Amino acid sequence: MRRRTLSSLLVQSSLLGAVSLATGFGLLEAKAIAQAPSFKQKEVKLKVPKEIAEKASEKNKARSGKTEKLDLTPLDEYYRDFLIPNLTQPSPELVNGARREILEDIEAIEKNKDLSPKFNASFIAQMRELAGKDKDGKTFSPQARINAAILIGRLNSEVTSKEAKPEKLVLQSLLEFIDQKENDGLIFSGLSSLARHVKAGFVTEPVLNKFVSVLQSQLAGPAPVTRDPDAHYYLTEQVIYCLTEIAKLDPDKGPSKLAVTALTPALLKIIDEQKSEWLVETALQSFGTIKTSNLTPEEVITLEKAIAKFVKQSLKDWKKRVSSSAGSATGTGYPGGMGAMMGGGADLAGPGGPGSGGSGKGGPGTDGGDAYPGGSGPGGAKPKKNPVEEQPKEVKNARRIAHQRFERIHLALNGAPKKPTNALAASSNVDKALLALISAEEKEKVTGLLAKVELFQEELNEHTIKDLASLTLAVSKSVKELRVACDLILGEKKTAVVETEDDAFSPSAPR
Numbered sequence: 048m049r050r051r052t053l054s055s056l057l058v059q060s061s062l063l064g065a066v067s068l069a070t071g072f073g074l075l076e077a078k079a080i081a082q083a084p085s086f087k088q089k090e091v092k093l094k095v096p097k098e099i100a101e102k103a104s105e106k107n108k109a110r111s112g113k114t115e116k117l118d119l120t121p122l123d124e125y126y127r128d129f130l131i132p133n134l135t136q137p138s139p140e141l142v143n144g145a146r147r148e149i150l151e152d153i154e155a156i157e158k159n160k161d162l163s164p165k166f167n168a169s170f171i172a173q174m175r176e177l178a179g180k181d182k183d184g185k186t187f188s189p190q191a192r193i194n195a196a197i198l199i200g201r202l203n204s205e206v207t208s209k210e211a212k213p214e215k216l217v218l219q220s221l222l223e224f225i226d227q228k229e230n231d232g233l234i235f236s237g238l239s240s241l242a243r244h245v246k247a248g249f250v251t252e253p254v255l256n257k258f259v260s261v262l263q264s265q266l267a268g269p270a271p272v273t274r275d276p277d278a279h280y281y282l283t284e285q286v287i288y289c290l291t292e293i294a295k296l297d298p299d300k301g302p303s304k305l306a307v308t309a310l311t312p313a314l315l316k317i318i319d320e321q322k323s324e325w326l327v328e329t330a331l332q333s334f335g336t337i338k339t340s341n342l343t344p345e346e347v348i349t350l351e352k353a354i355a356k357f358v359k360q361s362l363k364d365w366k367k368r369v370s371s372s373a374g375s376a377t378g379t380g381y382p383g384g385m386g387a388m389m390g391g392g393a394d395l396a397g398p399g400g401p402g403s404g405g406s407g408k409g410g411p412g413t414d415g416g417d418a419y420p421g422g423s424g425p426g427g428a429k430p431k432k433n434p435v436e437e438q439p440k441e442v443k444n445a446r447r448i449a450h451q452r453f454e455r456i457h458l459a460l461n462g463a464p465k466k467p468t469n470a471l472a473a474s475s476n477v478d479k480a481l482l483a484l485i486s487a488e489e490k491e492k493v494t495g496l497l498a499k500v501e502l503f504q505e506e507l508n509e510h511t512i513k514d515l516a517s518l519t520l521a522v523s524k525s526v527k528e529l530r531v532a533c534d535l536i537l538g539e540k541k542t543a544v545v546e547t548e549d550d551a552f553s554p555s556a557p558r
Contacts, residue, residue: 086188089132193232200240238285255302263309294337335458355536496532
């Protein structure tokens with residue numbers, strides 16, 4: 048289950064400095080060769096409850112900005128003697144309490160235009176010390192370093208009712224976090240914060256160029272032997288997300304061109320090898336979002352066939368999961384974590400963004416948004432009841448997951464997550480994504496596959512669907528036609544066995 052284990056994967060990966068992983072003929076054997084190194088700690092100087100309360104009160108008064116003059120001294124002293132030392136302790140309670148209080152301070156201070164710049168500059172210096180190494184190469188614990196990186200990334204330079212502008216002073220820190228190789232948690236924190244800065248449009252071209260160079264090395268380089276494969280796939284996904292956001296800024300400028308150059312070969316490799324389903328989803332969405340370049344005709348054909356192969360495998364896995372779930376469906380969802388099996392990765396549109404297959408309001412995979420007809424009525428009229436809301440949980444999950452997968456496939460084929468409903472968009476003759484690269488001889492095959500993907504998306508939205516049996520019945524036509532379209536691209540012929548297997552499929556059929 049990807050989302051359930053992500054945090055543990057990253058922390059585990061960060062703690063493997065004393066572990067050697069030897070690879071032999073595809074088998075991975077871990078052997079501990081030393082005890083965990085001793086990490087630095089800061090001494091907690093405030094220990095008496097009464098004294099802590101008094102200093103906290105002075106700190107809170109200073110952060111309010113309501114004193115006669117701005118004075119960072121109470122803040123600096125409280126952080127130096129209590130909060131920051133607590134972040135370095137082995138006690139989860141102390142660490143969590145310190146982090147929670149710091150986040151509350153940040154939220155209060157960022158609204159004060161006079162105090163915020165001074166606090167941010169001082170705080171960044173303290174967090175850089177916590178996240179980095181000293182002159183002897185010693186560090187604080189991985190948890191302390193990761194917390195420092197997360198807190199740095201949280202800083203804003205200005206907050207209004209309309210937007211929050213990320214703090215530019217943290218960019219050098221983010222670059223260092225991403226460029227190091229010893230702590231995956233730092234890399235992930237740096238990538239998450241970088242994405243926020245890039246989307247805000249506040250990063251200058253020279254700085255963007257530096258980030259592209261570092262991101263490209265992360266994308267092209269081999270995974271450290273100490274990194275868990277799932278953690279590596281996840282970090283790769285975040286790198287792709289950041290590069291995609293840079294590529295989307297301005298296609299005609301240097302950073303975007305460099306980002307596309309870095310992305311193109313990596314996306315082709317990921318889609319072709321198909322080692323991780325949800326990483327392929329990310330690659331498909333990135334490919335459909337950016338304007339790729341420098342692909343040879345042979346590479347375009349490789350990509351075309353890889354997408355067709357992925358469509359066939361996706362249908363097979365999805366129907367197998369639906370079939371195995373039908374007998375034990377009790378409204379608790381798919382056993383074995385279907386969300387992890389069929390995707391559920393970070394969306395290139397951001398959390399809850401368009402095309403997130405159920406995580407964003409109104410997306411094609413949502414349970415009550417605009418994706419299905421019969422949504423809310425206009426104005427103050429009482430909304431019509433959406434049949435989707437009455438479906439069992441396992442049916443909603445199956446539709447959501449299928450939508451997410453095929454939105455990304457659709458995006459890779461023509462640069463849109465689904466068939467356009469806007470008349471102007473529908474009349475556009477500008478080909479995008481794979482359709483913009485494919486030869487005239489292959490274009491008919493790709494447009495045929497695209498049409499079948501759209502049919503599948505439409506059949507998934509049938510309001511007659513009430514259970515898994517009616518769901519598979521609703522999509523039966525498009526599933527068969529999708530396979531035929533894929534076989535045409537792959538140069539394969541349907542055998543009688545496959546035809547019989549498709550026709551005989553039923554959620555209640557014996558397996």
